[in-house]
Every structure is written in structure tokens, then in C-alpha cells.
Amino acid sequence: MNTLSSSTCDLCDTYKSDSSGSFRVLPPWFTDYGGVVRFEGEISTVRCLEDNSRVKEAVQSPGLGRVLVVDGGSSLRRSLIGGNLAADAAKNGWAGVVVIGAVRDKAELAQCAIGLRAMGLIPMPTDRQNQGQRDVPVQCGEVWIRPGEWLVADEDGIVVMPAR
């Protein structure tokens, strides 16, 4: 298990009175599917709906220790990551992927040396139509997440803050 510079609970203790909006906690919507429970890194984003074209491009490029946040519009109809793309993400040096949407291949995901959170599992694959946007601000519920910010995930949750 990886060691974080601070746990999400410690960060929340430190920033609980922050009213600037720069420290944010994601809603508790996520299940841990990856082989790494604790991860952190600079954020890169994809925004898409039931089409993982941009996700595939991202995980097949160098991750440089970053975390890919995929805003799939909370759709649970099609999976945006499966065993192959999770393995690509691990191989290419992504620290983790957070999918605001669904994934598949649960057993394979657990074998990947990467952090992986998603809202649920669905076996139905994506419909790749070359749609979606890369490195745009995305939203998880009411929480904005921007490329270049910092994400920390552990057993207790996921927080986002300005880059360190």
C-alpha cells in the first residue's frame, strides 16, 4: 500500500474551516476497484458521455504520476474503463483514475497496480465515437475539479486542493 503525505482525514482536520473553496471533498459515491488503495497526484481530466475515446488516449500516454479524473456524467449505462485500459494506465505511470461513472472487469482491475475509483460496475462496453474533451474543468456533484489541481484518495474518501 502506498504512503500518502497526509491522509484525507488529516487534510480535512487541517482544512475543515476553509471557506475559500480551494479545499474540496468529493461526495461518498465511489467504490475502490484498483490494486492500490491510497494514491495522490496532479489532476488531468476527461469529460465524456458513454464514449471513452479520450480516456483511451489519456491512459495510453505518459501519466507522469498524475491522477486521471473522468467525468462520465455519472452515467452507469456503459463502462469507461476495463481491464485493458486500467493495465495501460498502470504501465504508463498514472497514479490513479477516478471515474464519475462506471467501469468493468472487476477481477482484472484489482490486479492492476493503480488506484481506481468508480461509482459502479457495468459490463456493457463504451461506444467509441471520438467524442469527449481533455483537460477541461469537470464536476462531481457540486464539486469542481480542475486540471493541474491535486487529488488525494484513501480508504476514507477523495479530496481535491490546489497543486502542492
Ligand SMILES: O=C([O-])CC(=O)C(=O)O
Ligand atoms: O477497451 C475499452 O473500451 C474498455 C475495456 O473494456 C477495457 O479497458 O478492457
